[in-house]
Structure formats: C-alpha cells, structure tokens
Amino acid sequence: MTNSSNIFHIEQIALLPSIGKWLCMASVVAALAGSAAAIFLMTLDHATAWREAHRWIIWLLPVAGFGVGMVYHLAGRSVERGNNLIIDEIHDPQKVIPLRMVPLVLGGTVVSHLFGASVGREGTAVQMGAALADQLTQLLRVTPEGRRVLLMAGMSAGFAAVFGTPLAGTIFGLEVLAIGRIRHDALLPCIVASLGADQVCLAWGVHHTHYAIGTIVPVGFWSVAAVIVAGIVFGLAGMAFAVSAHRVGAAAKRWISYAPLRPAIGGILIALAVWGVDAWRYTGLGIPEIVRAFQQPVSPWDFFGKMFFTVLSLGTGFKGGEVTPLFYIGATLGNALAPILHLPFAMLAGLGFVAVFAGAANTPIATTLMAIELFGPAIGPFAAIACVTAYLFSGRTGIYHAQLIGLGKH
Amino acid sequence: MTNSSNIFHIEQIALLPSIGKWLCMASVVAALAGSAAAIFLMTLDHATAWREAHRWIIWLLPVAGFGVGMVYHLAGRSVERGNNLIIDEIHDPQKVIPLRMVPLVLGGTVVSHLFGASVGREGTAVQMGAALADQLTQLLRVTPEGRRVLLMAGMSAGFAAVFGTPLAGTIFGLEVLAIGRIRHDALLPCIVASLGADQVCLAWGVHHTHYAIGTIVPVGFWSVAAVIVAGIVFGLAGMAFAVSAHRVGAAAKRWISYAPLRPAIGGILIALAVWGVDAWRYTGLGIPEIVRAFQQPVSPWDFFGKMFFTVLSLGTGFKGGEVTPLFYIGATLGNALAPILHLPFAMLAGLGFVAVFAGAANTPIATTLMAIELFGPAIGPFAAIACVTAYLFSGRTGIYHAQLIGLGKH
Incomplete structure (x- = not known):
C-alpha cells in the first residue's frame, strides 16, 4: 500500500501509450462495426418491407434455406459456429476469425429475413463486429491477450450499434463470456468501441424503434x-x-x-x-x-x-x-x-x-x-x-x- | 447441455425456498439498514444546521476528537477498522461483526460533523447496514457462505439508502470487494436490500439533494x-x-x-x-x-x-x-x-x-x-x-x- 506512490510516475505514464493505442484501435473497430451494422439494418429494412409486400415469397423459403445451407456448406464451415466461435476464441485464442464470416452472416441473415424465417439480428451484428475487429490482429501484430480485448470490443460494438444501446453493448461484451462474473480489464476499449459504433450507425441515418413504456408503478x-x-x-x-x-x-x-x-x-x-x-x-x-x-x-x-x-x-x-x-x-x-x-x-x-x-x-x-x-x-x-x-x-x-x-x- | 432439462424440475423448484428465504432476509436487512440510514441522515441534518449556527464550536473540535478517540479506544477496538473489517469478513468469515459498531460509528460520525471535521457519511451507513445485517447470522444460523451474502446485502442497503441510489448501491456491494471483477451470486439479495432500504429511508421522510446537471453535450x-x-x-x-x-x-x-x-x-x-x-x-x-x-x-x-x-x-x-x-x-x-x-x-x-x-x-x-x-x-x-x-x-x-x-x- 505504502509503495503505491513510488509507482505513480512509472505506472501512470506507462499507461498513456497503451491507452492511446487502444483508443485508436477501438475507434477503428467502432467505424467498422458501426458501418457494418448500419448497412445490415438498412438492408434488413428493405428486405422486411419487400417480404411484407410479396407474401407469396414464403413458398420459396425452402429454396432460400437450401441456398444458405449450401453456401455455408461449401464456403462457411470455418465460421458456421458463429457467436460460439467468437466466445471460444476469446477464451482460448487459436486463429484469426476468417473475414468471410462478415459477408456470409450478412447475406445469410438478409436472405433468411427476406423469405420469411423467424430470426433476429444481434448474432449477425456481433459476428460482423468481432470478425472485422479481428482483422486488425495481423495488421497491427496484436498480442494474444490484446486480441481477446479486440474481440470483446468488436462484440460490444456490434451489439451497441444494432440496438442503439452503448452501455448495454459495453457490458454485454464483458458479461456474455462467462456465467456469473464480469471482468473489468477490457472496459475502456469496449465502451469506446460501443459508443463510437452507435454514433457511426446513427450517422449513416439509421433510426432505432422507440418503445413507449408509459406508466411505471411505484416501488412497493x-x-x-x-x-x-x-x-x-x-x-x-x-x-x-x-x-x-x-x-x-x-x-x-x-x-x-x-x-x-x-x-x-x-x-x-x-x-x-x-x-x-x-x-x-x-x-x-x-x-x-x-x-x-x-x-x-x-x-x-x-x-x-x-x-x-x-x-x-x-x-x-x-x-x-x-x-x-x-x-x-x-x-x-x-x-x-x-x-x-x-x-x-x-x-x-x-x-x-x-x-x-x-x-x-x-x-x-x-x-x-x-x-x-x-x-x-x-x-x-x-x-x-x-x-x-x-x-x-x-x-x-x-x-x-x-x-x-x-x-x-x- | 442436453441434460439441462432433466435438472429443470429439481433445480428450479429447489431454488424457490432458497429465494424465499433470501427475500425475507433481504427485507429485514432493508428495514434495519434503511431505518438506521434515515435516523443517521436526520441527525446529521440537525448537527450540520447547529454547527452552521454556532461556528465557535470548531474550537471544541479537539475535545470532541479526544472524546471520539477515547470511546473507540475503550470500547471500539474490535470495530475501529470499519469498512475494511466488513470487507475482510466477506472474504474470510471469522466472527460476527459486534453490534456496538452501530452506535459507535453513528455517534462518532455525528460528533465529528457537529464540531466541524471534514468527513462523509457512506462509511457510517455501510458499517451500520452490514453490522445490523450480520446480527441475523446467529439468530437464523446462517452458513458462512450465506453470511458473506448477508454482509454484502447490508453494505449495499446502507449505501443505497444514504444516497438514494438503489442500483448503484447494489453494484457497490458487489464491486467494492475486489479490484477488477464483479460476482453475480449475491445479486438478488443485494438488489432487494438496496431497493427496500432506499424505500424505507424515504418513508421516514428523508429527502436527498437534487443536483441540476443541465445540458449534456452530444457524444462526439x-x-x-x-x-x-x-x-x-x-x-x-x-x-x-x-x-x-x-x-x-x-x-x-x-x-x-x-x-x-x-x-x-x-x-x-x-x-x-x-x-x-x-x-x-x-x-x-x-x-x-x-x-x-x-x-x-x-x-x-x-x-x-x-x-x-x-x-x-x-x-x-x-x-x-x-x-x-x-x-x-x-x-x-x-x-x-x-x-x-x-x-x-x-x-x-x-x-x-x-x-x-x-x-x-x-x-x-x-x-x-x-x-x-x-x-x-x-x-x-x-x-x-x-x-x-x-x-x-x-x-x-x-x-x-x-x-x-x-x-x-x-
């Protein structure tokens, strides 16, 4: 305890380049994940509107399913585990997530929606965010420990942008990894990536749905x-x-x-x-x-x-x-x-x-x-x-x- | 994974009595910690008003200090480590926090304020909350693991009530124990104790200060x-x-x-x-x-x-x-x-x-x-x-x- 001020000069100043590096990387992750989420959400809006106007398309859902299945079968086996692949890589880094995860999950999701499957969107945004973030690993020669943080920031950013909830996105990237605890060591990159991705997504002109919650009863x-x-x-x-x-x-x-x-x-x-x-x-x-x-x-x-x-x-x-x-x-x-x-x-x-x-x-x-x-x-x-x-x-x-x-x- | 539904009936039903027991204990903690915080805040208001009206009292601060020091020296050695004693007991349960912690810290704090020392109030509320909660340990024969949760709930409740911030109180009780992580296993008792203590404190007629934050600039x-x-x-x-x-x-x-x-x-x-x-x-x-x-x-x-x-x-x-x-x-x-x-x-x-x-x-x-x-x-x-x-x-x-x-x- 008493030697804490001896490390003051060393520790806090040594932190600055590391923080600076992470702020830059988190900003890049934000730009990538936020833009990917925006393109995804806008495409999804079009696909949903088109389906609602052409409901006969549901009869082609088996064909669309066969197509999605075939594309993943031929080109997507390395990424078909989706979110679980990313969580595994954070726990036990093996190799960089292939970039093909991005077009495959984006295309597969939009096709699933267009033809009438009942699916969501967070998996797509999270996988795109993490896969794009992971491309920085080789480019910037990130260490395995750093790569963990990069993947968490990518997950956070994708989640934050797709729902317009930066704080939930930040904690989601930290909390989803293990049942029953949160680690604090990736907090700053996750916050900056989440907040940035949300802003980037809004700057693309995306609007999020507003839910009117009305009256909340008193606590009792x-x-x-x-x-x-x-x-x-x-x-x-x-x-x-x-x-x-x-x-x-x-x-x-x-x-x-x-x-x-x-x-x-x-x-x-x-x-x-x-x-x-x-x-x-x-x-x-x-x-x-x-x-x-x-x-x-x-x-x-x-x-x-x-x-x-x-x-x-x-x-x-x-x-x-x-x-x-x-x-x-x-x-x-x-x-x-x-x-x-x-x-x-x-x-x-x-x-x-x-x-x-x-x-x-x-x-x-x-x-x-x-x-x-x-x-x-x-x-x-x-x-x-x-x-x-x-x-x-x-x-x-x-x-x-x-x-x-x-x-x-x- | 696949055997999870086999444990459905056993695990979820076995949870009910445990949850029920903890809801009752957390409610008792809430009533105790909330009331103690309310009495403390009201007394503190009077002490502060009296000091502001009688500023000469600062010259008696050395006497007051000697008095507080003497009381703790004679009767309070077992509790003078304050918050640190509680945190230590959560990490490594040894023996029940003596109830005397409550009057000692309450009296010591009010005297410190009355005579013009520069001190706060969360330590007092947290110590009262945890010490009161810990009295249930013997009464209800709580296990050592249960006692940890009880102490965390008491800390959360005291913090929540004294500042009027139940969610911050909940997480404070979990986050303060160790740098760099949060454990989820005491979440429900801490939430219920925090929320209840805040309500009990308000029901005593306590008002919390409102801070006008005004304009927040856009994120950029x-x-x-x-x-x-x-x-x-x-x-x-x-x-x-x-x-x-x-x-x-x-x-x-x-x-x-x-x-x-x-x-x-x-x-x-x-x-x-x-x-x-x-x-x-x-x-x-x-x-x-x-x-x-x-x-x-x-x-x-x-x-x-x-x-x-x-x-x-x-x-x-x-x-x-x-x-x-x-x-x-x-x-x-x-x-x-x-x-x-x-x-x-x-x-x-x-x-x-x-x-x-x-x-x-x-x-x-x-x-x-x-x-x-x-x-x-x-x-x-x-x-x-x-x-x-x-x-x-x-x-x-x-x-x-x-x-x-x-x-x-x-």
Whole structure:
C-alpha cells in the first residue's frame, strides 16, 4: 500500500501509450462495426418491407434455406459456429476469425429475413463486429491477450450499434463470456468501441424503434413481488428457448446428415405452418408486434408461437440472431402476464423484453442497462429484479453454449 | 447441455425456498439498514444546521476528537477498522461483526460533523447496514457462505439508502470487494436490500439533494476526448486522496502512540486551519458547496482544500465516510476543468462527482449507475468513460485497503 506512490510516475505514464493505442484501435473497430451494422439494418429494412409486400415469397423459403445451407456448406464451415466461435476464441485464442464470416452472416441473415424465417439480428451484428475487429490482429501484430480485448470490443460494438444501446453493448461484451462474473480489464476499449459504433450507425441515418413504456408503478412490496413472479416466468421461458433451440439443432443434425437439406426441410415446415395457421406475425423480426405488445393486449399464446418459429428457423440452420425474437417472446409474454399480476401492459412488456433475453443469455447487468437506455431510468430497479430473477431461474444452459460457467449462479 | 432439462424440475423448484428465504432476509436487512440510514441522515441534518449556527464550536473540535478517540479506544477496538473489517469478513468469515459498531460509528460520525471535521457519511451507513445485517447470522444460523451474502446485502442497503441510489448501491456491494471483477451470486439479495432500504429511508421522510446537471453535450470525438482527459485527472485526484489518507493515518499512528490524542491533535490543526484561512466551506459534508459547483464557477483550489481537510480529519481518527468529500473534490475539480476543456460546468461537475470516487474506491460500474440515477441517463456514456478512465489511472491502491486485487486493471 505504502509503495503505491513510488509507482505513480512509472505506472501512470506507462499507461498513456497503451491507452492511446487502444483508443485508436477501438475507434477503428467502432467505424467498422458501426458501418457494418448500419448497412445490415438498412438492408434488413428493405428486405422486411419487400417480404411484407410479396407474401407469396414464403413458398420459396425452402429454396432460400437450401441456398444458405449450401453456401455455408461449401464456403462457411470455418465460421458456421458463429457467436460460439467468437466466445471460444476469446477464451482460448487459436486463429484469426476468417473475414468471410462478415459477408456470409450478412447475406445469410438478409436472405433468411427476406423469405420469411423467424430470426433476429444481434448474432449477425456481433459476428460482423468481432470478425472485422479481428482483422486488425495481423495488421497491427496484436498480442494474444490484446486480441481477446479486440474481440470483446468488436462484440460490444456490434451489439451497441444494432440496438442503439452503448452501455448495454459495453457490458454485454464483458458479461456474455462467462456465467456469473464480469471482468473489468477490457472496459475502456469496449465502451469506446460501443459508443463510437452507435454514433457511426446513427450517422449513416439509421433510426432505432422507440418503445413507449408509459406508466411505471411505484416501488412497493406488491409491485416487487409481482415482478419477481414475472421474472421467474421470464427465466423459465428463456430456458425453454435455449433448451429447445439446442435440441432441435441436435435433432436436425442427427436426422438430416446432408447439411444444406436441413434449412430446406426447415423452410418447408415453416412455410406450411405459416400458411396453415395464418402466422405471418411470427416471420422476420416482428418489430410491429413487439411495439403492439407495449400498447394493447395481445394473444396469450403469441410468445409460444414466436418461440416455435424461431427455434425451428435457427435450429434448422437459418442465419440471424436470437435476441430480437427473445424481445418478442418476452414482450408478448409480459403483456399476457400483466392482467394476472395487476401491472400495466407496457411496463411488463418492457420487463419481459429484457428479462427473457437476460435469462437465455445469462447477462443480467447488460440487460438492466438496456432497459434503462431503451425505456428510461424509472424502469431500472424493476428491470434489475426481473433480469436477475430470470437469470437465476433459467438453469445452467443458455443460447451461447461456448459461455463458461464462471462461479455458478447461486 | 442436453441434460439441462432433466435438472429443470429439481433445480428450479429447489431454488424457490432458497429465494424465499433470501427475500425475507433481504427485507429485514432493508428495514434495519434503511431505518438506521434515515435516523443517521436526520441527525446529521440537525448537527450540520447547529454547527452552521454556532461556528465557535470548531474550537471544541479537539475535545470532541479526544472524546471520539477515547470511546473507540475503550470500547471500539474490535470495530475501529470499519469498512475494511466488513470487507475482510466477506472474504474470510471469522466472527460476527459486534453490534456496538452501530452506535459507535453513528455517534462518532455525528460528533465529528457537529464540531466541524471534514468527513462523509457512506462509511457510517455501510458499517451500520452490514453490522445490523450480520446480527441475523446467529439468530437464523446462517452458513458462512450465506453470511458473506448477508454482509454484502447490508453494505449495499446502507449505501443505497444514504444516497438514494438503489442500483448503484447494489453494484457497490458487489464491486467494492475486489479490484477488477464483479460476482453475480449475491445479486438478488443485494438488489432487494438496496431497493427496500432506499424505500424505507424515504418513508421516514428523508429527502436527498437534487443536483441540476443541465445540458449534456452530444457524444462526439472532441467531447469524448475531453472526458477522457478529465477522467485521467479525476483518477489521479482519487489516487492522491487514497494515498495521502493512508500516509497521514500511518504517520499519526507512528508519531502519536496514545490513540485518543490523535483526533485531539487533528482537531487542533483543523480548527487552526479553518480559522486561519477562513475555510468554513471545507467543514462537514459541504453539500451547499457541491450544489454550487453545478451552478457557477468555484475556486480552482477548492478540490485541494477539501482534500486537505478530509485527509487530516479521517487520518487522525475522526469518524464518517470518504465518499461525500470525494463528491465535493470531484465536483469542484470538474468545475475548475470545465473552461479548459470547453464543457459545461454542471456536466463536468457531475462527472467529477462520480469519477473521483470511482478512482478512489475502484468501483467504475457502480459509479456509472450512480451518475444515471442522480443525473439522468443522458450522462451515462460520458460517466462510463470518465469513471473507467479514472479507475485505470488511480493506481493499485484505494480508500478500502482490504479490497483484493482481483484481476489487475489493465
């Protein structure tokens, strides 16, 4: 303790070039990941609008699935593990993520959305951010330890830009790696990359959806107890999602040995199911349905429908993320729970939005910050309770199976 | 992974009684810590008002110091390590914190404030919260592992109640224990205790000071660069505070072997200095001066004056916390930096308020949340950058020397 001022001059001045280097690298990551996210979001908007105007295209989903499967089969085996590949490389650096991850996941996701699969977007943005960041590794001869931080900054930046939530993005990149702990050593690069990527994405003209959270009830015994009950339900829903996604994926691999056939058959099943039960609202991102869950009562089985279509889409090999579908599942589930728990629709929709994701991804602090960034600070204490409860009740698994078990949950 | 649904029924249902037990215990902790904080804050208000109306009382500060020193010498040796004792007990549970910690630190702090020492209040609230929480250990036969969580919940609750910031309180209780990491396993008890203690404290009629943060400039290259520069200065100030507090404390112990004489001599020095340079504004908490730093330019040496008086007060054995003086140091230092960095006074005062504390206590995430809770979400990204930069530049020490070095900072 007493020798701390002896190291003052050495340690703090030695820090300056390192900080300067990381600020430059984080800015480059921000520019790359933010631009990639912006191009992705704008393309996705067009694809979604086109699909909504030409709904017959769902019948071509098997063909699109076969195409995506074939491209990954021929050119994408090194990157098909997606987010899990990145998390593994952070834990145990082996080799640079191939740049081809960027066009493959971008193209695969846009095609999946265009033809009507039920997938998200965070996986795409996170993979693009991390793969682009990792290209600096060879260019700048980054050390293996530095490469870890670079990959975390890329994940943070992609997440921050795609949702417009820089603080949630920062903590997501740190919290997603291992269940039960956060490491502080990559904080500054992750913040600068997240904040920069968000700004770059906005500068491209991207607008993020606004969700009107309305009235938040006061903190009190009954409101907190109701939110804990809701958090348990959200956590079980997150676990059900993660477990069934793994099982459907494993079953598809076991039964259909030729990889490109998996999304083709998945596409046939999805197209028939969409047509059979008129389930248009479960295709694509479903942003209008999420917005509606903040405004009025929705069907109590909507959360299940979205879970079914998303698990089928991702499990059979369509590309995209899990998070926006988890927002959808959470918002509609929260909406359905609102009358039972005597809380406002919008408040419980907002809590479900973040908490099902918190449970499925094991990221309670990132999702609490996301709630504050998207819905304002008044939701903060309730979001913290809902996200932590969901995290506790979502079991030992999660949507990212490369995630380590840090300390255990409880 | 695939056996996760087999454990569904067992694990999730087994969790319910444990969660229920912790919710009850956290509620009791909330009631105790919140009430103690409320009584403390109300008493402190009276003591401060009385001192301001009877300024001659500063000449009795040596007598008061001797009294506080004598009481701790005779009855308080088991608890005089304060926050560090609690942190040590969490890391390595030995024996229950004596209940006498509560009246001793409460009385010692109020007397210190009444007679004009420059001390804070978080240490008092945190020690009362943790000591009261720890009394449940024997009553309910809590296991050593459970006792760790109970002590963390008590710290969180005391912090949350005294500043009116439940989310910052929650993370403070988890983040303060070790430099460089956060553990998730005590999250739910800490949230519930924090939120409850804040509500209990408000229900007693306590009002927290409102700081008007005014305009936040847009995120951009120059504003982020300026905040990084400010963060470096805030971190060095936090380190200077921590190092000089340790040194003055060690010097007082070396030179003055009879413990009660240390605050007596400290009191003489403080009274002479206050009288000599008319330094009334450095006595007590200094809330009016903190508020002023958000409104108008203040002296550029105010931060140094407050640091001098606080280090002298705490180093010679007056009781109270470090945090409100750190808010004062940070707000006035930020105010002084504002014209140089071309940023608004209030914005930099707010950033200094949290970031000097972040550097001195090594708690960057708790302080970022505190900024959002006190000043609104627009400050969030800048607060994150300032707090993390300050944390990186504050060296390997901190105001709590029982804090472990978890992973290193960078």
